[in-house]
Amino acid sequence: MKLAIMAGGPIDHIPEKEELRNLPKDTKWIGIDRGVLTLFNYGIFPEIAVGDFDSVQEEEMKLIDQNVRYIETAQPEKDETDMELALNWAIQQNPSSLYIFGATGKRQDHQIANMYLLIKILEKLPQCQTEIRDRWNQISLYKPGTYQVEQTDFTYISFIPISEDILSLTLIGFKYELKNRHISFGSTLCISNELIEPIGTFSFNNGILMMIRSKD
Incomplete structure (x- = not known):
């Protein structure tokens, strides 16, 4: 199984639509918080939506409810970031490859934490090809x-x-x-x-x- 994650990072950091669509056709998508809406704008409908959705407006949440079959909602006050919750779900699927988008941006705390979460994937799924990607960088461990x-x-x-x-x-x-x-x-x-x-x-x-x- 091949998985891709779209987090809620800035749109201008996310690769062009063609790059996302050039991923293998059998790739399944996970949307995180506003990243679900980003996927909708790219014409992609994720397998699952994960997060506390604290950055999503009521009408936008209705749109997510109507278009995503599985939604895993978390409380805003929690021990893990939305990204870690999504990675926990991804690990359970035992994918052969995992590409992460929307994980870089202005918030350096989130960006650094996301980079270090790659260690968790490496330890749990050592054979999984995992990368964080934006328009200018590809990061792997x-x-x-x-x-x-x-x-x-x-x-x-x-x-x-x-x-x-x-x-x-x-x-x-x-x-x-x-x-x-x-x-x-x-x-x-x-x-x-x-x-x-x-x-x-x-x-x-x-x-x-x-x-x-x-x-x-």
Whole structure:
């Protein structure tokens, strides 16, 4: 199963309609709070709507009730964010891939929390391909192993340690190559690299590594 989540982030951060529609046809959508209305505007009707809907007007909520079969409503005062509630539901579906939109924007607290929630997906569903996407960035996490990355219009590639130590980081096919480097948490050594080959390889043997692909 392939899943995609639309949260309530700013519309101008969300990729163009064509990119959303280019996801596999069997992708099922989860709408979070106002993200449900964003999906409606894109001509997409989600499988489930999740959230406290505190940013949705009464008439808009009626529209959601009429067009979404499953609605999971939470109280505004709760221990988890709406995003975490949606991810809990997604984890239960055991998807093979998960794409998250509307998770970045002006609220840096929400944005950082959403990025760290990727750790939860990585721990619960290590084989699930998971990305946070907006118009300028693609964010994903990796456990130790060897991975390939292809050239796209997201030219800049940064690797950021999420755990205390990344051991034996090796980059092949990049402008700035590395071989068996120890990267500590907080290091900026691997910010803003680029591929010089059609396909590059990165590998490491300890820690959790965040890859951010970006374009201006």
